[in-house]
Amino acid sequence: MGSRLSAISFDAHQPERLTHFWSGxxxxxxxxxxxxxxxxxxxxxxxYRLGFRPSQAQxxxxxRLHFDLTSSSLEDQQETVARALDLGAQHADVG
Numbered sequence: 001m002g003s004r005l006s007a008i009s010f011d012a013h014q015p016e017r018l019t020h021f022w023s024g025x026x027x028x029x030x031x032x033x034x035x036x037x038x039x040x041x042x043x044x045x046x047x048y049r050l051g052f053r054p055s056q057a058q059x060x061x062x063x064r065l066h067f068d069l070t071s072s073s074l075e076d077q078q079e080t081v082a083r084a085l086d087l088g089a090q091h092a093d094v095g
Contacts, residue, residue, distance in 0.1 A: 005048045008065075009037070011055035019052045024087045025069075025080065 019038040028040040037053030071077035
């Protein structure tokens with residue numbers, strides 16, 4: 001049997017804040033993480049979870065991971081963007 005993605009974990013100074021944001025954007029319920037953090041279960045058949053764990057480590061560089069979200073329509077995309085902005089996101093100028 002091959003390997004399977006189980007979780008994507010993030011160390012964060014404010015894991016509750018990140019979890020609340022992604023829970024709201026993705027429409028996923030927050031659960032406890034077995035590794036002393038907070039998790040969001042996968043919203044599809046992939047089965048992985050997003051985990052957020054407390055860390056006081058100093059951030060030394062920009063995060064190199066980002067999510068690509070899809071939409072089923074222009075209206076769905078606009079609703080997702082509005083929800084993310086309401087949760088604290090900001091527009092980024094990508095040139």
